[in-house]
Amino acid sequence: MSANPITVNGRTYQWMERPVVIVCVDGCEQEYINQAIQAGAVPFLKQLAENGTVLAGDCVVPSFTNPNNLSIVTGVPPSVHGICGNYFYDTQADAEVMMNDPKYLRAGTVLAAFADAGARVAVVTAKDKLRMLLGHKMKGICFSAEKADQADLSEYGIPNVVKMVGMPVPSVYSAELSEFVFAAGVKLMETARPDLMYLSTTDYIQHKYAPGTDGANSFYAMMDRYLAQLDKLGATIALTAxxxxxxxxxxxxMPNVIFLQDVLDKDFGAGKTRVILPITDPYVVHHGALGSYATVYGGNGIDTKALAKHIAAIPGVELVLDRETASARFELPADRIGDLVVVSERLAVIGTSASKHDLSGLELPLRSHGGISEQRVPILLNRKLKRQPDVPRLRNFDVLHLALNQAQ
Amino acid sequence: MSANPITVNGRTYQWMERPVVIVCVDGCEQEYINQAIQAGAVPFLKQLAENGTVLAGDCVVPSFTNPNNLSIVTGVPPSVHGICGNYFYDTQADAEVMMNDPKYLRAGTVLAAFADAGARVAVVTAKDKLRMLLGHKMKGICFSAEKADQADLSEYGIPNVVKMVGMPVPSVYSAELSEFVFAAGVKLMETARPDLMYLSTTDYIQHKYAPGTDGANSFYAMMDRYLAQLDKLGATIALTAxxxxxxxxxxxxMPNVIFLQDVLDKDFGAGKTRVILPITDPYVVHHGALGSYATVYGGNGIDTKALAKHIAAIPGVELVLDRETASARFELPADRIGDLVVVSERLAVIGTSASKHDLSGLELPLRSHGGISEQRVPILLNRKLKRQPDVPRLRNFDVLHLALNQAQ
Incomplete structure (x- = not known):
């Protein structure tokens, strides 16, 4: 086990003096915490303003799960690590594919680097889709709540997860899927006591319930109890979204949906353009694959500037950027984002064709993300910092830097 | 009493076939209604999606009370009616003054025009600040809940308001101030039965409570009961914000405040620039005069373009426009808006100097408005429309047009 600083993707991280737990709370609009404090539901989170650190930072746009989880564990934006969506159009393969295969990852993770240097590292995710990316080339414990019953020592670094946690494997659409992550985190801290642990939840609850409502507050109350336990176990906790x-x-x-492929098929001709929704993943029941970000590929004979102007005039569209501008502004890999990037306004989402979105699973009014309107996220630590954050613009992917280099 | 259409400020309104009630719900982010429906608190509002009309429209930026109430009753933007804030810098008088004196009004109201043509018209506001503007040159009933005990026949068109309503005069900082407006509206409909009535509430509750929380839901439940009564009394109701x-x-x-005068004093010199907060009014306890919109005047030797660039780089600033661009984009009177218009991001507000804002009255985390992020508002009617709205971009100040010309 080394005590020397580790350098990964151009950033240097000090060796931890005590266990460090990074928590990524999926879909955690800051108002969820604020309202849960108001409701008296989260005593641990409440006291952080006094005893710890409360900051806000910007996540990566597209404000989706995979690009941001990978940014957090690599410490760099998608232009470096390559993961710019849950789903994309692979132009080389001429196929629309999921982006959860590690072959798409272009950078190593801080987690793997610490493990290589001898640290005990553990990763627990809610959904299995993230497990392979987060645990790529990482020696240590790595499993998902969703498939906890499949975890074994050889592949996942741990046997008998379900027995250890003491909870049945939850439904993939449940608050319990996230609770399992926290419960496992506490058990691991009590037993294996990892030097570095990454816990990543699912936003099932946030897609359903608004901040301050009972459904949201009880989720945050659950989270608060586990965080307090991790704190008592002596860990440095850094939480972001x-x-x-x-x-x-x-x-x-009623959802405000721009069915962009329908609009473009009508105005430019069927098959002339291709709208990609990078929010797409195997679990779309709670949001119908509707988010506030899309990429568009123009086919032969389509003038990209005219296409951009046309899309920008659609009510509910906030911003249309060409590939170069989008990749520069949002730090995205230019080869994976389409000719145009389209962002919709706070209250609107982008779909492809009306016929391709099944909204029958939406039991409650649509809540979603993907746009600039979902970019600001909380950054909380249970320690004070040695000094003000030394980065010009704080990002959620600075959280490992804050926890390892700047926490007291 | 005429039955001919009335033309005011270039728009024509049909004579009403039944009483029309326009309700302006102060600070009514759409999510308040959505969440109140989810909570089962507003059965009347809930059934409007099926039996009436549910639309959304854009209010005037600055998204403040006076500019928008005056837009609604005149049917035109501030560039025509002149009221572009609660407060402004009168360059001719070289004084910062309230803009609630009717001398600043540059257009007549639809209410006054109908009254002149023989309609029975009534206006009830929560706060007294709006009464004089809304009732300007209007024959009929016009009083505020705040000063209901001062209403008399000669000036307010009605005696004994407090006795009629059967509620004590509420505190200016209370939910009851708005309830008094609705209670008075129902009593007036039962007795004087106005042909056209305008009810305008206060956003005391919305500044305090998030959508879906108990404090908000009980306010909307109260409102729902009175709206159902007005509906039963046969009125066409058109509600907006x-x-x-x-x-x-x-x-x-913790509030995210850009103390803009402090920044500019430091960077350009004290007294070189003047930051005006048009949200300012005599009632600032619930928001500390902090909103997401400011105007800036540069003094001698200040280069406006350099000033704009400087302000645009401040974290939390969303947009800086010069006078001409701002007056064109937001339809504002160019002579009343300063050299620059500054809009802050959704989660941030603009103050002048830290020493000038008393936040001690803020019992709950700051909620406010003023920016583009608060521009989308609900437009609801208890009637279906004869046809889709025939305006290119629906505005809250189209609500009289919808109620009088397009409701079935």
Whole structure:
């Protein structure tokens, strides 16, 4: 076990003096914590303003799960690590594919580097989709709540997870899926006591419930109890989010959807353009694959500037950027984002064709993310910092830097 | 009493076939209604999606009370009616003054025009600040809940308001101030039965409570009961808002404030620039005069372009426009808005100097408005429309047009 600083992707991290737990709360709009404090539901989080550190930072746009989780564990934006969506159009393969295969990852993780240097590292995710990316080339414990019953010593670094946690494997659409992550984190801290642990939840609750409502507050109360236990066990805790969350409806709860492929098929001809929704993943029941970000590829004979102007005029569209501008502004890999990047306004989402979105699973009014309106996220630590953050613009992917280099 | 259409400020309104009630719910972010429906608190509002009309529209920026109430009753933007804030810098008088004196009004109201044509017209406001502007040159009933005990037949068109309503005069900082408006509206409909009535509430509750929380839901439940009564009394009801409302804090509830005068004094010299906050009014306890919109005047030797660039680089600033661009984009009177218009991001507000804002009255985390982030508001009617709205971009100040010309 080394005590020398570790350098990964151009950033240097000090060796931890006590266990460090990074928590990525999926879809944690800051208002969830604020309102839970108001409701008296989260005594541990409440006292951080006095005894720890409360900051806000910007996540990566697209404000989706995979690009941001990978940014957090690599410490760099998607332009470096390559993961710019859950889903993308692989132009080389001419196929629309999931981006959760580690072959798409272009940078190593801080987690793997510490493990290589001898640290005990553990990763627990809610959904299995993230497990392979987060645990790529990492020696240590890595499993998902979703498939906790499949975890074994050889592949996952740990046997009998379900027995250890003492909870049944939850449904992939449940608050319990995230609770399992926290419960496992506490058990691991009590037993294996990792030097560095990454816990990543799912935003099932945030897609359903607005900040301050009972459904949200009870989720945060659950989280608060586990965080307090990790704190008591002596860990440095640094909590952030992959993205925020906003209502995407009118006052009666009807979703505001721009069916962009339908619009473009009508105005430019069917098959002339290709709209990609990088929010797409195997679990779309709670948001119908509707988010506030899309990429568009123009086919032969399509003038990209004219296409951009046309899309920018659609009500509900906030911003249209060409590939170069988008990759520079949002720090995205230019080869994976389409000719155009389209961001919708806070209360609107982008779909492809109306016929391709099944909204029957939406039991509650649509809440979603993906846009600039979901970029501001909380950054909380249970320690004070040695000095003010020394970065010009704080990002959620500075959280490992803050926890390892700047926490007291 | 005429039955001919009335033309005011270039728009024509049909004579009403049944009583029309326009309701302006101060600070009604759409999510308040959506969440109140989810909570089962507002059965009347809930059924409007099926039996009436649910639309959304854009209010006037600055998303403040006076500019929007005046836009609604005149049917035109501030560039025509002149009221572009609660407060402004009168360059001719070289004084910072309230803009609630009717001498600043540059257009007549639809209410006054109908009254002149023989309609029975009534206006009830929560706060007295709006009464004089809304009732300017209007024959009929016009009083505020705040000073209901001062209403008499000669000046206010009605005697014994307090006795009629059967509620004591409420505190200016209370939910009851708005309830008094609705209670008075129902009593007036039962007795004087106005042909056209305008009810305007106060956003005391919305500044305090987030959508879906008990404090908000009980306000909307109260409103729902009175609206159902007005509906039963046969009125056409058209409801909109002067502006939305958003949290302006971090995850621990600390306000995100840009103290713009402090920044400019430091960087350009004290007294060189003048920051005006048009949200300012005599009632600032619930928001500390902090909103997401400011105007800036540069003094001698200040280069406006350099000033704009400097302000645009401040974290939390969303947009800086010069006078001409701002007056064109937001339809504002160019002579009343300063050299620059500054809009802050959704989660941030603009102050002048830290020493000039008393936040001690803020019992709960700051929620406020003023920016583009509070521009989208609900437009609800208890009637279906004869056809889709025939305006290119629906505005809250189209609500009289919808109620009088397009409701079935």
């Amino acid at each position: 992959d993205h925020g969350m906003n209502a995407k409806t009118d006052s009666a709860g | 002067d502006h939305g409302m958003n949290a302006k804090t971090d995850s621990a509830g």
